[in-house]
Amino acid sequence: MLGKRIEKYWGGRAGSYNEHVQKEMACGKKQAWESLLVKYAGTGDNLRVLDVGTGPGFFAILLAGLNYSVTAVDKCEEMLEQARQNAAAAGKTIQFLQAEAHAVALPDESFDLIVSRNVTWLLPNPLEAYQEWRRLLKPAGKVLVFDANWHLYLSEPELQLEHDKYLKLAMKKGYKQNASPEQRQENEAIARKLPLTYQKRPAWDQQAFRQCDFQQVEVQENISLLVHDEIEQLLYTPTPMFAICASK
Secondary structure (H helix, E strand, C coil): CHHHHHHHHHHHCHHHHHHHHHHHHCCCHHHHHHHHHHHHHCCCCCCEEEEECCCCCHHHHHHHHCCCEEEEEECCHHHHHHHHHHHHHHCCCCEEEECECCECCCCCCCEEEEEEECCHHHCCCHHHHHHHHHHHEEEEEEEEEEECCCCHHHCCHHHHHHHHHHHHHHHHCCCCCCCCHHHHHHHHHHHCCCHHHHCCCCHHHHHHHHHCCCCEEEEECCCHHHHCCHHHHHHCCCCCCEEEEEEC
């Protein structure tokens, strides 16, 4: 089953991914992400936020630091364990829950804001997830998605050439891949089975949010200059990160 395969893969990556997140916490990226969150979410005590696909808890900790009331979910227990440890070390109170992105066992209209980073591309049923997130939002609540066309190159030969070119350039500048060859092979094998590997985004997301009856959809097509370092900007030239804010 694809879902179990995805969970097993990311469970095996929990440690190395946590190392990546720790580096983000310790550099200017933390402030850059905080600025983006405030830009879209605003400020205010007791704002109830759900972090979907929290991984090691990077966004959950940032959101708690902004005085939001944070619940964080992830499918992978190994990731949640890393997140719990990181939240405790940061002194943040966060409610963690193991759950699928499209099936969160919480009441309707529970949250003012739902946030995800690098999650939607990995979902076997992304439209169902967006429908679920709308259910969980209070009236006028917002969904904030940060993502990219991470594996579109697998379905577009010209993009594959660009991907390979910029990977080589980044490696010459010092970029080191934090996944083993076997893990990279498995990641691509999983991606080939996922629907968004074959869709151009954020255009797909705009249509999907409207299909789910969100009232307003705002897109920022390239946030890489804001949140990536010099080597990452080079590496991700063919697939810059985007931001989408959809209002219920």
